[in-house]
Amino acid sequence: MSAxxxxxxxxxAGRIEHKGLLEVRGLTTYFKLGVGxxxxxxxxxxxxxxxxxxxxxxxxxxxxTTAALSILKLLPENGRIVSGEVLYDGKNLARRTEYGMSKIxxxxxxxxxxxxMNALNPVKETGLQVAEPIVLHExxxxxxxLERARELFEMVGISAKRVMDFPHQLSGGMRQRAMIxxxxxxxxxLVIGDEPTTALDVMxxxxxxxxxERLRHELNLAFILISHDLSVMAETxxxxxxxxxxxxxxxxxxxxxxxxxxxxxxxxxxxxxxNIHGTREMVSSIPGDPPNLLVVPPGCTFAPRCSERVAxxxxxxxxxxxxxxxxxxxxxxxxxxx
Amino acid sequence: xxxxxxxNWILVWTPAVWLLLELLMYPKDTNFGDGVGAVLRxxxxxxxxxxxxWAMTLLAVVAGAxxxxxxxxxxxxxxxxxxxxxxxxxxxxxxxxxxxxxxxxSARANDTSWNWAFxxxxxxxxxxxxxxxxxxxxxxAALTEWNVHQVWKLYRRNWQGMVGLAIIVIFVGxxxxxxxxxxxxxxxxxxxxxxxxxxxxxxPYHPPTLDYYNLFGTDQVGQSVLAQFIWSARISLFVGLLxxxxxxxxxxxxxxxxxxxxxxxxxxWMRLTDVFLVLPWLPMAMVxxxxxxxxxxxxxxxxxxxxxxxxxxVVRSDTLxxxxxxxxxxxxxxxxxxxxxxxxxxxxxxMPLIFANLVLVVAIAILxxxxxxxxxxxxxxxFSWGTMLHxxxxxxxxxxxxxxxxxxxxxxxxxxxxxFTFIGTAYEEVLxxxxxxxxxxGADNRFAAADEAVAGGxxx
Numbered sequence: 149m150s151a152x153x154x155x156x157x158x159x160x161a162g163r164i165e166h167k168g169l170l171e172v173r174g175l176t177t178y179f180k181l182g183v184g185x186x187x188x189x190x191x192x193x194x195x196x197x198x199x200x201x202x203x204x205x206x207x208x209x210x211x212x213t214t215a216a217l218s219i220l221k222l223l224p225e226n227g228r229i230v231s232g233e234v235l236y237d238g239k240n241l242a243r244r245t246e247y248g249m250s251k252i253x254x255x256x257x258x259x260x261x262x263x264x265m266n267a268l269n270p271v272k273e274t275g276l277q278v279a280e281p282i283v284l285h286e287x288x289x290x291x292x293x294l295e296r297a298r299e300l301f302e303m304v305g306i307s308a309k310r311v312m313d314f315p316h317q318l319s320g321g322m323r324q325r326a327m328i329x330x331x332x333x334x335x336x337x338l339v340i341g342d343e344p345t346t347a348l349d350v351m352x353x354x355x356x357x358x359x360x361e362r363l364r365h366e367l368n369l370a371f372i373l374i375s376h377d378l379s380v381m382a383e384t385x386x387x388x389x390x391x392x393x394x395x396x397x398x399x400x401x402x403x404x405x406x407x408x409x410x411x412x413x414x415x416x417x418x419x420x421x422x423n424i425h426g427t428r429e430m431v432s433s434i435p436g437d438p439p440n441l442l443v444v445p446p447g448c449t450f451a452p453r454c455s456e457r458v459a460x461x462x463x464x465x466x467x468x469x470x471x472x473x474x475x476x477x478x479x480x481x482x483x484x485x486x
Numbered sequence: 487x488x489x490x491x492x493x494n495w496i497l498v499w500t501p502a503v504w505l506l507l508e509l510l511m512y513p514k515d516t517n518f519g520d521g522v523g524a525v526l527r528x529x530x531x532x533x534x535x536x537x538x539x540w541a542m543t544l545l546a547v548v549a550g551a552x553x554x555x556x557x558x559x560x561x562x563x564x565x566x567x568x569x570x571x572x573x574x575x576x577x578x579x580x581x582x583x584x585x586x587x588x589x590x591x592s593a594r595a596n597d598t599s600w601n602w603a604f605x606x607x608x609x610x611x612x613x614x615x616x617x618x619x620x621x622x623x624x625x626x627a628a629l630t631e632w633n634v635h636q637v638w639k640l641y642r643r644n645w646q647g648m649v650g651l652a653i654i655v656i657f658v659g660x661x662x663x664x665x666x667x668x669x670x671x672x673x674x675x676x677x678x679x680x681x682x683x684x685x686x687x688x689x690p691y692h693p694p695t696l697d698y699y700n701l702f703g704t705d706q707v708g709q710s711v712l713a714q715f716i717w718s719a720r721i722s723l724f725v726g727l728l729x730x731x732x733x734x735x736x737x738x739x740x741x742x743x744x745x746x747x748x749x750x751x752x753x754x755w756m757r758l759t760d761v762f763l764v765l766p767w768l769p770m771a772m773v774x775x776x777x778x779x780x781x782x783x784x785x786x787x788x789x790x791x792x793x794x795x796x797x798x799x800v801v802r803s804d805t806l807x808x809x810x811x812x813x814x815x816x817x818x819x820x821x822x823x824x825x826x827x828x829x830x831x832x833x834x835x836x837m838p839l840i841f842a843n844l845v846l847v848v849a850i851a852i853l854x855x856x857x858x859x860x861x862x863x864x865x866x867x868x869f870s871w872g873t874m875l876h877x878x879x880x881x882x883x884x885x886x887x888x889x890x891x892x893x894x895x896x897x898x899x900x901x902x903x904x905x906f907t908f909i910g911t912a913y914e915e916v917l918x919x920x921x922x923x924x925x926x927x928g929a930d931n932r933f934a935a936a937d938e939a940v941a942g943g944x945x946x
Binding site for chain 2: 220222250253254259261263266267268269270271272273277280281284285287288289291292295311312330
């Protein structure tokens with residue numbers, strides 16, 4: 149009885165205590181297909197502190213984009229959050245209505261979409277599209293919003309003169325910059341970048357990453373970067389989460405993950421990128437394919453492709469183990485203090 | 487700074503629109519024999535601008551609301567919004583002074599003698615409003631101007647389109663200038679055509695002579711076919727254009743809604759479309775015309791509400807394509823409502839198709855009006871080309887054969903319909919680079935053109 153009163157006084161009514169700016173707790177998202185549910189994301193947890201950047205990495209189809217879209221409840225019609233909580237500012241976003249979400253989107257959390265080529269309307273001036281969220285969320289006139297779009301254009305390094313250009317008149321890098329400007333339009337506290345540098349060449353990719361980094365420090369943004377490119381993650385993120393087949397296999401600071409990778413999958417993922425400093429050796433690839441998520445195997449999902457498989461791996465599902473403070477690994481080999 | 491070409495547009499189009507509105511309502515009974523004074527008096531006749539009071543009131547409310555909203559939101563274009571408010575005030579004054587129609591509350595009951603002045607002020611203020619808008623948004627004005635110029639540049643290269651446009655310009659010009667080209671009194675059932683030299687009645691079915699009003703001969707009661715032909719152009723083109731616009735608006739709205747929503751809502755709209763598509767058009771239109779009465783406004787409504795299914799299907803199929811594009815998802819993620827997405831993202835993407843379709847529907851609408859009129863369901867008080875053919879047919883002009891009575895309206899209909907089809911296909915070609923030849927597809931880069939201009943200036 150006294151315990152309940154204590155919690156009630158420490159937290160205002162309806163406010164849920166959680167870590168950091170955003171905490172995802174046990175998120176599970178399924179897609180309904182005719183033959184059954186695709187268990188795309190299972191029991192995923194992570195949190196982001198204000199001003200911190202977090203990388204979500206893994207190969208195609210591992211559920212990183214689904215996890216990110218679940219945060220903003222932007223899932224396709226057949227997708228649904230089965231269980232888990234998305235806690236932001238003391239509120240559980242997973243339980244929010246569409247209307248409630250529209251108050252959060254862009255004003256609090258915004259997203260840089262994958263493929264700027266297609267995320268811009270080809271028959272509408274780019275500046276007006278960047279200004280669109282401002283018009284929608286702040287109720288100002290289009291002209292006022294356009295003024296802000298000009299500032300945003302300058303902020304992301306495009307000349308303000310180009311606001312009235314159509315997307316086809318901008319280069320790929322400029323379009324991506326415009327998408328970033330759009331994400332920043334309503335001064336959000338958290339930005340999710342869904343593969344913001346994919347489909348750009350290496351030079352432009354570096355520029356965009358520098359830009360994101362600069363803006364993050366200037367505006368004190370928290371940032372979630374979704375990428376299949378570990379090098380991008382290593383360069384920009386404070387913390388990393390490695391996903392495989394819909395679950396977190398390893399999480400920790402970027403240094404933890406790259407210097408002391410605990411999971412065989414992470415180790416092989418790192419090995420499959422060329423290293424310009426070490427000895428010249430062939431880049432290895434991971435044999436096999438990720439499992440079909442319609443029927444999730446009972447044991448470790450990575451076991452069939454794992455080089456360090458032992459008896460029992462395919463039968464028992466390993467739990468996340470904290471091998472050192474803040475560094476979690478989901479593997480039978482993982483021991484505390486390894 | 488307003489782009490120079492845009493400024494010239496305003497200076498040309500404002501008087502052009504004024505003249506169009508004046509000519510549409512120009513008194514039909516002006517006696518040009520009285521000299522220049524009579525012609526000028528025609529432009530200030532009380533008939534001009536005789537619109538219903540509710541329309542004036544509606545426009546006053548719309549313009550006023552737009553201006554107030556703009557001012558409240560503190561738009562940059564303050565002068566533009568103030569012009570809108572002035573426009574609203576003029577409309578309100580017009581409604582109060584002229585009144586008439588539905589309004590019985592008019593302060594000075596139905597004083598229509600100042601209509602021409604109100605109309606002139608309204609058109610002038612509209613020109614000022616466009617000017618103010620362009621001054622506040624020079625970039626958008628430049629872009630609009632550039633786009634129109636590009637479309638025109640591509641369109642000009644298509645000879646079919648240019649031929650079609652020329653024919654339409656001639657016929658529209660003839661229709662607008664009808665009061666100056668033919669005396670409307672000649673359409674009165676009691677005014678038979680006389681030989682200008684002898685003063686004798688020409689009599690029924692007199693073949694064409696070189697005398698102006700007898701260029702196309704006389705009809706079954708000895709009236710001028712030329713006068714009928716010229717005044718008919720008005721009704722045929724007016725009905726065709728308005729009915730096509732109405733049918734396109736209905737079809738586009740239903741097509742976009744059906745395509746965007748999909749699911750059961752889309753199904754309901756599409757089954758409705760199918761019903762209208764499979765219903766035999768002619769019997770239904772005839773029944774509606776018989777039931778709703780015969781005047782050309784009703785004909786417009788009948789054609790408008792029966793000929794939209796084709797447009798709806800075409801627009802829906804394009805909407806289905808646009809709906810799946812990623813920027814629609816992006817717009818939804820931003821928090822746009824369905825209405826906003828349909829209006830701001832889907833509509834601009836299907837707009838070219840709607841416009842190309844509109845031009846083709848005009849041709850169909852003109853043909854439909856002709857069909858109804860030919861069957862005797864047209865407006866008995868106003869001649870159209872279809873009505874002319876109807877009278878020619880029932881009075882045995884075909885058997886005589888009085889070819890001068892049948893051919894002019896027939897050929898005019900063929901030419902107009904053909905021209906609209908030409909314009910439609912030419913415009914489609916402008917929109918779709920795949921239909922163009924390679925060397926023709928080079929739309930200039932806006933910046934390259936600007937650079938060239940700068941470079942050229944430096945050299946000279």
